[in-house]
Structure formats: structure tokens, C-alpha cells
Amino acid sequence: MANPLLAFWRRLVGDDGRPPRSPRLVGDDGRPARAPLRRMPHASATQASETIFLILRRMRTPLIVLIVIFAVSVLGLKLIPGQDAQGHP
Numbered sequence: 428m429a430n431p432l433l434a435f436w437r438r439l440v441g442d443d444g445r446p447p448r449s450p451r452l453v454g455d456d457g458r459p460a461r462a463p464l465r466r467m468p469h470a471s472a473t474q475a476s477e478t479i480f481l482i483l484r485r486m487r488t489p490l491i492v493l494i495v496i497f498a499v500s501v502l503g504l505k506l507i508p509g510q511d512a513q514g515h516p
Contacts, residue, residue: 435478 509516 431474431478431481435474438474
């Protein structure tokens with residue numbers, strides 16, 4: 428079974444892995460003209476959905492770890508007393 432992310436990337440940019448280069452065009456006034464837009468082939472909605480869910484599934488654990496670290500840090504900062512022994516802030 429092929430990697431869905433690689434398959435999606437190949438369909439998006441092409442087989443060689445690089446986006447095609449646009450020819451350098453010159454307008455009537457001598458300035459560079461806008462290159463014509465190249466239409467990218469559209470991936471199916473099913474394949475895009477599968478790719479998104481694959482990314483989310485692989486990122487689940489790192490995201491949970493970051494949320495827990497953030498929560499513990501905020502809790503620790505909240506528990507630090509804001510006054511010294513004399514009662515000054």
C-alpha cells in the first residue's frame with residue numbers, strides 16, 4: 428500500500444516532485460508580465476479527507492503532550508505565591 432501523503436503530493440505537483448516553472452514573459456511595456464496560472468489537478472475529496480485524517484492521527488499524541496505540558500505549566504504558575512514573607516506583592 429502506498430503512502431497516501433506521497434500519492435497526494437505527486438498528484439498535486441507532478442511526478443518529479445517539483446512544481447513546473449513558468450516561462451518568463453515580457454509585456455508590451457517591457458516589464459515582466461504575469462505568468463499564466465497553471466491549473467493543478469484536483470485530488471478527490473475522499474483522498475484529501477483521508478490525508479487530513481492520517482495527519483491528525485499521527486499528530487494526536489504530540490498535541491496531547493503539548494496540551495498537558497501547557498496545563499501543568501499554567502497550574503504551576505498559578506500556585507506560585509504572589510507575595511513575599513512580609514506580604515508585599
